Amino acid sequence: MNDRIFVTAHDVARAAGVSQxxxxxxxxxxxxxxxxxxxxxxxxxxxxxxxxxxxxxxLINGRSNIVGVGVGNLANPFFVETMQLLSxxxxxxxxxxxxxxxxxxxxxxxxIHEILHYRLDALVLLSVGLSxxxxxxxxxxxxxxxxxxxxxxxxATSSVIGDNQIGARTIAAxxxxxxxxxxxxxxxxxxxxxxxxxxxxxxxxxAQQGAPAPLREDGHYDIAAATAATRxxxxxxxxxxxxxxxxxxxxxxxxxxxxxxxGLDVGREISIVGYDDVPxxxxxxxxxxxxxxxxxxxxAQTVRLIRILRDDPDAHQDVIVDGTLMLxxxxxxxxxxxxxxTTTNIATPRPD
Amino acid sequence: MNDRIFVTAHDVARAAGVSQxxxxxxxxxxxxxxxxxxxxxxxxxxxxxxxxxxxxxxLINGRSNIVGVGVGNLANPFFVETMQLLSxxxxxxxxxxxxxxxxxxxxxxxxIHEILHYRLDALVLLSVGLSxxxxxxxxxxxxxxxxxxxxxxxxATSSVIGDNQIGARTIAAxxxxxxxxxxxxxxxxxxxxxxxxxxxxxxxxxAQQGAPAPLREDGHYDIAAATAATRxxxxxxxxxxxxxxxxxxxxxxxxxxxxxxxGLDVGREISIVGYDDVPxxxxxxxxxxxxxxxxxxxxAQTVRLIRILRDDPDAHQDVIVDGTLMLxxxxxxxxxxxxxxTTTNIATPRPD
DNA sequence: CTGAAAGCGCTAACAG
DNA sequence: CTGTTAGCGCTTTCAG
Numbered sequence: 001m002n003d004r005i006f007v008t009a010h011d012v013a014r015a016a017g018v019s020q021x022x023x024x025x026x027x028x029x030x031x032x033x034x035x036x037x038x039x040x041x042x043x044x045x046x047x048x049x050x051x052x053x054x055x056x057x058x059l060i061n062g063r064s065n066i067v068g069v070g071v072g073n074l075a076n077p078f079f080v081e082t083m084q085l086l087s088x089x090x091x092x093x094x095x096x097x098x099x100x101x102x103x104x105x106x107x108x109x110x111x112i113h114e115i116l117h118y119r120l121d122a123l124v125l126l127s128v129g130l131s132x133x134x135x136x137x138x139x140x141x142x143x144x145x146x147x148x149x150x151x152x153x154x155x156a157t158s159s160v161i162g163d164n165q166i167g168a169r170t171i172a173a174x175x176x177x178x179x180x181x182x183x184x185x186x187x188x189x190x191x192x193x194x195x196x197x198x199x200x201x202x203x204x205x206x207a208q209q210g211a212p213a214p215l216r217e218d219g220h221y222d223i224a225a226a227t228a229a230t231r232x233x234x235x236x237x238x239x240x241x242x243x244x245x246x247x248x249x250x251x252x253x254x255x256x257x258x259x260x261x262x263g264l265d266v267g268r269e270i271s272i273v274g275y276d277d278v279p280x281x282x283x284x285x286x287x288x289x290x291x292x293x294x295x296x297x298x299x300a301q302t303v304r305l306i307r308i309l310r311d312d313p314d315a316h317q318d319v320i321v322d323g324t325l326m327l328x329x330x331x332x333x334x335x336x337x338x339x340x341x342t343t344t345n346i347a348t349p350r351p352d
Numbered sequence: 353m354n355d356r357i358f359v360t361a362h363d364v365a366r367a368a369g370v371s372q373x374x375x376x377x378x379x380x381x382x383x384x385x386x387x388x389x390x391x392x393x394x395x396x397x398x399x400x401x402x403x404x405x406x407x408x409x410x411l412i413n414g415r416s417n418i419v420g421v422g423v424g425n426l427a428n429p430f431f432v433e434t435m436q437l438l439s440x441x442x443x444x445x446x447x448x449x450x451x452x453x454x455x456x457x458x459x460x461x462x463x464i465h466e467i468l469h470y471r472l473d474a475l476v477l478l479s480v481g482l483s484x485x486x487x488x489x490x491x492x493x494x495x496x497x498x499x500x501x502x503x504x505x506x507x508a509t510s511s512v513i514g515d516n517q518i519g520a521r522t523i524a525a526x527x528x529x530x531x532x533x534x535x536x537x538x539x540x541x542x543x544x545x546x547x548x549x550x551x552x553x554x555x556x557x558x559a560q561q562g563a564p565a566p567l568r569e570d571g572h573y574d575i576a577a578a579t580a581a582t583r584x585x586x587x588x589x590x591x592x593x594x595x596x597x598x599x600x601x602x603x604x605x606x607x608x609x610x611x612x613x614x615g616l617d618v619g620r621e622i623s624i625v626g627y628d629d630v631p632x633x634x635x636x637x638x639x640x641x642x643x644x645x646x647x648x649x650x651x652a653q654t655v656r657l658i659r660i661l662r663d664d665p666d667a668h669q670d671v672i673v674d675g676t677l678m679l680x681x682x683x684x685x686x687x688x689x690x691x692x693x694t695t696t697n698i699a700t701p702r703p704d
Numbered sequence: 705c706t707g708a709a710a711g712c713g714c715t716a717a718c719a720g
Numbered sequence: 721c722t723g724t725t726a727g728c729g730c731t732t733t734c735a736g
Contacts, residue, residue, distance in 0.1 A: 006414070006471075006494065008713060019723045024715060032721060049492035054469040055407050055416060056713040059728045062358070064407060066450075074436045075631075083435075084426045087453045091463045096470075097451040098418075101439045111443045117406040118448075119358075140401035142358065252637075260636035279427075284612035285604075285637050360729060371707045376731060383731095386705060408729035412712050710733085718725080 007050040016044040027052050058119060067095050067306060068115050068123040068143070070102035076221065076249045077278040078293065079126050082148065085299040086124070093303055095121065102128045116141045122306040124148055129191060130157060144309035144316070146302055149293070151193045151318065158309065158316040160301045162293035162323050164197035170325045170346070171244050171273050171291055172205040178271060178332040180242035184215035186229050186254065188246035192221070195246050198275065202244060215240055219250040226250035230257040234264070241270055242331070248274035248281050248290050255286055255330060271331035277323075282349065287329035297321045359402040368396035379404050410471060419447050419658060420467050420475040420495070422454035428573065428601045429630040430645065431478050434500065437651040438476070445655055447473065454480045468493045474658040476500055481543060482509060496661035496668070498654055501645070503545045503670065510661065510668040512653045514645035514675050516549035522677045522698070523596050523625050523643055524557040530623060530684040532594035536567035538581050538606065540598035544573070547598050550627065554596060567592055571602040578602035582609040586616070593622055594683070600626035600633050600642050607638055607682060623683035629675075634701065639681035649673045 009023040016023070018037060025031035026041040044050075058064040067090055074080055090097050100115050102125070112134065116123075120143045127149045135154055138145050147159035175183055185202060188195035206214060215236075217229035226245065230253065233240055245251035251274030258264040258272065266272055267287070274281060277292030301319045308315050324345035327333070361375040368375070370389060377383035378393040396402075410416040419442055426432055442449050452467050454477070464486065468475075472495045479501045487506055490497050499511035527535055537554060540547035558566060567588075569581035578597065582605065585592055597603035603626030610616040610624065618624055619639070626633060629644030653671045660667050676697035679685070 006713090010713080020713090021715080021724080022722065024713095025722085028715080034721060037722085051469045051493055053411070053471065053713050054466075055410050055471060056728085057715070059405070059407050059411055059713085059730090060715050062728080069451075071439075074432050080426050080432050084453075087423075087451050091453055096467065099421075099439050099449045099451045101436075101443055114406075115448065117403045119405065119407060141403060256636050283604075284608050358729090362729080372729090373708080373731080374706065376729095377706085380731080384705060389706085405729050408712085409731075410712095411714090411729085412731050414712080706736085708733105708735085710731105712729105712731085715728085716726085718723100720722085720724095 006053070007048045009050070009052070011048055012041060012045045012050045015048060016041045023050075024052075062119060063121055063310070064119040065095055066098050066118055066120055068098045068100065068112075068118075068120045069126065070100055070112060070123070070128045071126045072102050072128045073221075075223065076127075076247060076276070077280055078149075078248070078276040078295065081278065081295045082126060082299060085295055086302065089299050089303045090306075093307065095306070113137065116143060121310050122146060124302060124306070125150065127192070127194070130154065142313060144306075144313045146305050146309070148298065148302055149194060156314075156316055158305050158318060160298050160305065160319045160321065161194070162291075162298070163320050164194060165201045167275060167291040167293075167323050167325075168198040168201035168244075169205045171275075172202050172209075174289070174325060174327075174331065174334065174346075175242045175244065175271065175273065176206070176209055176211060177334045178242070180271060180332070182215065182238055182240040182242070183211065184217065184233050184240035184243045186217050186219040186226055186233075186243060186245040186250050188219060188221040188250070190218070190220075195221075198246050214244075219245060219253075221247055221250065223249060223253045226253040227257055230254040231261070234258060234262050239270075242273070243270065244273045244275075246275055248276045248278045248288060250274070251288055251290065251330075252280065252286055255288065267329045267331060267333075273331050277326050281326070281328070289326060289328045289331035291325050292323045294321055294323060358405070359400045361402070361404070363400055364393060364397045364402045367400060368393045375402075376404075414471060415473055415662070416471040417447055418450050418470055418472055420450045420452065420464075420470075420472045421478065422452055422464060422475070422480045423478045424454050424480045425573070427575065428479075428599060428628070429632055430501075430600070430628040430647065433631065433647045434478060434651060437647055438654065441651050441655045442658075445659065447655075447658070465489065468495060473662050474498060476654060476658070477502065479544070479546070482506065494665060496658075496665045498657050498661070500650065500654055501546060508666075508668055510657050510670060512650050512657065512671045512673065513546070514643075514650065515672050516546060517553045519627060519643040519645075519675050519677075520550040520553035520596075521557045523627075524554050524561075526641075526677060526679075526683065526686065526698075527594045527596065527623065527625065528558070528561055528563060529686045530594070532623060532684070534567065534590055534592040534594070535563070536569065536585050536592035536595045538569050538571040538578055538585075538595060538597040538602050540571060540573040540602070542570070542572075547573075550598050566596075571597060571605075573599055573602065575601060575605045578605040579609055582606040583613070586610060586614050591622075594625070595622065596625045596627075598627055600628045600630045600640060602626070603640055603642065603682075604632065604638055607640065619681045619683060619685075625683050629678050633678070633680070641678060641680045641683035643677050644675045646673055646675060 013020040025033040145157045151159045219226035274290040277290040281288035281290045327348045365372040377385040497509045503511045571578035626642040629642040633640035679700045
C-alpha cells in the first residue's frame with residue numbers, strides 16, 4: 001500500500017503559530033479573521049504546499065459540490081456538444097462533474113448504485129432512461145435527478161427537453177409543402193420519450209393533413225441500424241421520396257446510403273431531414289436540414305434546475321426549450337417556407 | 353439551506369441491535385464478521401435505505417478512488433472515443449471519473465487547482481498540456497499525472513502516445529509512392545507534442561528521400577483554421593496534389609473544401625491523408641486514408657498506468673502504442689502498398 | 705467474532 | 721478576532 005502523507009491544517013497551524021481553526025478560517029471566504037494572521041497563515045500554507053481536503057469539508061456540510069452525469073452513448077454529437085457545454089457550465093457554477101457510463105437503454109449500469117454513495121448534489125441523465133429502481137434509490141439517497149432530453153411520467157423528477165411535438169410537426173409540414181409523395185420515418189430507440197413524442201406528432205400531423213401514413217423503419221438512434229433501415233427503404237419498389245430520421249446521426253447515415261450506395265441526388269431525388277442540428281449537419285458534405293435542439297440553452301436550464309434542486313429537492317419541474325428548423329440542401333426547397341411556419345422558427349442558414 | 357438527513361451507520365446499528373463498527377464490517381469485503389449478524393445488518397440497512405458514505409471512507413484511507421480527467425476539446429472525435437472507452441475502463445477498475453474542462457492550450461483552467469484538493473488517485477490529461485506550475489502542484493498534492501496523446505520533457509510524468517514518428521514516416525512514404533509532386537502539410541496546434549513529432553518526422557523523411565520541402569499551413573487542430581488553411585493551399589498557382597493533415601478533423605475539413613469549394617476529385621486529383629483514424633474516416637462520405645491511433649489500447653495502457661501509480665507514485669513511464677495506416681479512397685492508390693511497409697502496419701479496410 | 709474508543713481532516717458553534 | 725470543543729460518518733486498532 002502506498003502511504004501518501006499529506007499536509008494538514010494542523011501542520012500549517014503549527015508553522016504559523018496559530019490554532020488549527022484559524023487555518024480553516026483563512027481558507028473560508030467570509031470568515032472573521034484579521035488580514036494579518038490570514039496572510040501569515042497563507043504564507044505558511046503555501047510553503048508547506050497545503051490544500052484543504054475537500055472530502056473532509058464535504059463530510060461536514062453534507063454536500064459534495066459534485067454532480068453525477070450519466071451518459072449513454074457519445075456516438076451522437078449532440079451529446080458530445082452537451083457534455084462540453086455542461087462541463088463548463090457546472091465548472092462556472094463551482095460544481096464538479098462525476099461521469100459514469102450508462103447503458104442507453106432503460107437501466108443504468110451497476111456502477112451508478114455506487115456513485116450514489118457520494119453525497120451528490122444532483123444526478124443528470126443524458127438521454128438515459130430512469131429505471132424505477134434507480135429513481136427509488138435516488139429518492140432514498142436524496143439525490144435530485146434531472147433528465148436531459150428525456151422525460152418520464154414520474155412526477156418527482158425534473159427534465160429538460162426540446163419541443164419534440166412542434167419540431168416533428170414542423171418537419172412534417174415542411175415535407176408536405178415540398179409535395180413529397182411517399183414519406184418515411186426512421187425511428188429512434190423504442191423506449192425513448194424523444195422518439196415516442198417525435199413519432200407520434202409526426203404521424204398525427206400527416207394524418208391530420210390527409211397524407212397517407214408514412215413508411216416506418218427502426219433505426220435505434222444508431223448508425224448501423226439506420227444504415228440498414230435506409231437500405232430497406234430504398235430497395236422497395238415504392239421507394240420513398242422523403243425520409244425523416246429521428247436524429248441527425250441516423251440522417252447522416254441515411255445520406256451516406258442514399259448518395260453512395262444508391263447514387264441518389266439528396267435534396268432533389270430524395271429529401272432527408274434530421275433532428276438535433278448537430279454541428280456536422282452544417283458541413284457541406286451533408287448540408288442536412290434539421291430541427292435544432294439548442295444545447296446551450298438546454299444546458300443552461302439544466303444547471304439552473306440543479307441549483308434550485310440543491311436547496312429544495314422537491315422543486316422539480318419540466319422545462320421545454322424551443323428549437324428552429326434549419327433548412328439546408330438535403331431537403332427539397334420550398335418557395336415560401338414561412339407559409340407553413342405557423343408555430344415555430346424556420347431558418348435558412350448560410351453554410352459555414 | 354437545504355438540510356438533507358441521511359441514514360448513518362449508527363441508525364443501522366441501532367436498528368439491528370449491534371455496534372456501529374459491526375455495520376462497518378458488514379460492508380467491508382474481507383472483514384471478520386459472522387454471516388449471521390452480517391445478514392441481519394444488511395437487512396436492516398436495506399430497510400432504512402442505508403448507503404455507506406464514500407466521502408467518509410475516503411477521508412480515512414486517504415484515497416478517493418477518483419481519477420481526474422482534463423479534456424481540452426471534444427470537437428475531435430478521437431477524444432470522444434477515448435472518453436467513452438476511458439469512462440468504461442475506469443468504471444471496470446472501480447474508479448470514478450471526475451471531469452473538468454481544460455484549455456487545449458498549455459495551461460489548464462483554474463478549476464483544476466481546486467479539483468486537486470480532492471484526494472485524486474490520478475490525473476489524466478487528454479491532449480492537454482501540462483504547465484510547469486500545474487506539474488508542481490500535482491507533485492505537491494501527490495497526484496500522479498498521466499498524459500494521454502501528449503508527452504513532456506518532464507521526467508516525473510507518465511504518458512501514453514501513439515507512434516507519431518513511424519506514423520508520419522509511413523504517410524510520407526505512402527505519398528511518395530503515389531508519385532505526388534507537391535506535398536503540403538497542415539499542422540496542428542503549435543505547442544503540442546503530437547504536432548511537433550509528426551511534423552518533424554514527416555519533413556525529415558521527405559528530405560531524406562530527396563523530395564522537396566512540403567508546403568506548410570497552420571490548422572491548429574481546428575475545423576475553421578484547417579478550412580482556411582486548405583483554401584490558402586488550393587488557391588496557389590502551384591496547388592499541392594497531396595495534403596497530410598496532422599489529424600482527421602482537419603483532414604475532413606480539407607476534403608470538404610477540396611470537394612465542395614474547388615470541385616476536386618479527392619483521391620484522384622488530390623490526395624488527402626489524416627491522422628487518428630476516427631470512426632468517421634471510414635464513412636463513405638470521406639473514405640479518409642489515415643494513420644490509426646488505437647484508442648482502445650491507449651486507454652487500456654492509461655488505466656494500467658493509473659493502477660500502478662496509485663500504489664507507487666514514482667513508477668512513471670512512457671508508453672508508445674503502435675498504429676496502422678488505413679488506406680482508403682482519399683489518397684491515390686498504390687500498386688503495392690507493402691513495398692514501403694518496412695516499419696509498420698498497413699491495411700486496406702473494406703468500407704463499413 | 706464483537707464492542708469500545710480513537711481518530712481521518714475539516715467546519716462550526718461557543719466562549720473569551 | 722481567536723482558541724477550544726464537538727463532531728461530520730466511517731475505519732481500525734485494541735481488548736475481550
